[in-house]
Amino acid sequence: MSETELSHEIADAEGENQLDEDDRLKPEYVRAVLDAVEAGDAEGARALVEPLHPADIADLFELTPHEDRPGLAHAVADLLDGDVLAEMNDYVREDLIDALDPREVADLASELDTDDAVAIIEDLDADEQREVLRQMEPDDRAAIEEALSYPEESAGRLMQRELIAVPEHWTVGDAIDYLRGHEELTTDFWEIFVVDPGHKPVGTCQLSWILRTPRFVSIADVMKREQTLIPTDMDQEEVALRFQKYALISAAVTDASGRLVGMITVDDIVHIIQEEAGEDTLLLSGAGDGDINEPIRFTVRTRLTWLTINLGATMLSASVIGLFQGEIARYALLAVLMPIISALGGNAGTQTLAVMVRALAMNQLTSSNTLRMLGREFSVAMCNGAALGMIGALGSYVVFRDPTLSAVFGIAMSFNSLVAGIVGVIVPVTLDRANIDPAVSSAVFVTTITDIMGFLSFLGLAALVGLGG
Incomplete structure (x- = not known):
């Protein structure tokens, strides 16, 4: 394909929607990206890929033949962040991570919530895990090492440690000032967990209640004391069943002593439900993982x-x-x-x-x-x-x-x-x-x-x- 033809193809692909009516990447779009990579036009490939959502970029790598993935990764390296890896198929992600050095993997993992970072690091070999963890900041390393100490497919692996917890003696105004005054706090949450002096959860308070309640009202007066607590060693399938049964958006995770150590959110549960449903169907047929990207x-x-x-x-x-x-x-x-x-x-x-x-x-x-x-x-x-x-x-x-x-x-x-x-x-x-x-x-x-x-x-x-x- 000549450079002129390639430029026209890239322009056509940029000018139309990359997704079909089923929200899947169109074959002609995928072909245009790979043609740009093959022609050495990294800038053109990046221009095509940049508008995509991280989940669609992950799909692009999964639709790319195995031998062409390293070239695509090199062309769009600055777009290949932690959010993309978190959405990627396990086997495809392993291929890409194998091509990265430990420092790059550590940087990507540091951008993610703990649960997503663990999902990336837990599939590495023991030696690679140690090297990647060595390259991480002490706080991030400690959180991931703790998560890896829990059994696979348990709530401890699934939970994220980034949450908001406040003491029950605070007022609504205290909680609002705390949220506004600390930029390092997580920004993705639906409820605030209320804890006692021993850091054990005693209730929850939805953000909508915080926004609609006068500042002087005590958190203890507006919080909901009944809550579903998830032990760290609970199997992820049982966690998903609890979310489904009680219509949860998020839930507190507690350790053996009852202390609040993390939370699980419904977006992670959606993946678990999908995985478990597909896994049982494939196991009944003896087809293993049934993953088309599996070696x-x-x-x-x-x-x-x-x-x-x-x-x-x-x-x-x-x-x-x-x-x-x-x-x-x-x-x-x-x-x-x-x-x-x-x-x-x-x-x-x-x-x-x-x-x-x-x-x-x-x-x-x-x-x-x-x-x-x-x-x-x-x-x-x-x-x-x-x-x-x-x-x-x-x-x-x-x-x-x-x-x-x-x-x-x-x-x-x-x-x-x-x-x-x-x-x-x-x-x-x-x-x-x-x-x-x-x-x-x-x-x-x-x-x-x-x-x-x-x-x-x-x-x-x-x-x-x-x-x-």
Whole structure:
């Protein structure tokens, strides 16, 4: 592409909206940026990228091929700040951070709230972490080191330490003067936390209340004493459920002694909800992270592991079929109908399993209602099994004109549907009680059990009534 053509393309891209109707970067815009980078026109590339929101700049890097990202990063280096890295996909961010020296990473992390800085630094190797932390200011380093001491995916990792806390004996005027008189205070907050002399939270006060209350009124008289406190060791999924249940905008985080050490805001929870929902769906399929930016070797390793486990489960099911090879040899139609029994049983089990995993993830399934849920799914399975059994029996009779085969087929289908409904509840609940994530391994158990019971019921009934004899 000539310089004249490139200049026209850049001008066209600058003159139109970079986003489509779904707020995604347009392919022609991405191509224009990469063409500018390839042509060595860093100024043109920067002019194209500068109007973008940090989240859209992050999307631009994710849409850029792996081998072209270093060139793009070099061209728009001054736009590649901490806010962009915080919005970036983990794998893409790792690629870019690997290309930066520890001083640059430390500078970027220092621009961010503690939670976003931790998200960047926690993925580094131990040696790289130490080097980056060594380059940071003592206060920033201490805050991040403390956050890293908490378990992964816990409230301690998720929280930010930048918050506003005032004593309960202050007046509204004292709080306003404090906010106006200290420029170093955080500017992104929705409520003020009220603490006692031991720095333990005793209430909260929304900014709207502060603005509408006379200066002489005591904070203790206007604050709300009921609040949702988040322990530092609480899992982030449980934190998200609390935000959803109580419609929180922000919440105080307390340490083991009950002292206020940070806060969590709803913008972080939105990311957690999205991550957890996608994670459970992918785990059910055995697809790992399911990230299109994940290195191929990691994807192959994860998927191959679960495919190997599924292979073993399938061979177990096949061994059941081997027990009835004589009946199958005498009556070949059994082999024609077996896959239908297996497929419908697996689908019915997966439906129940998906409902149970979601209920467990949302804390809807507890010890108090597990038996009721089992009864509910048992009823659903009975109704579905009866309907499928009648339809299957009728269909097989129309095709094969064998009433005995049709009856065996219908009964086996009904029975396997009932088994699928029961194991679809029992397996994830049992795994959850054993502190094993039901989203990870439930599918293998459920499909294996439904396959085995489907083959046993169908071929066993066929042998019992002497089909093909």
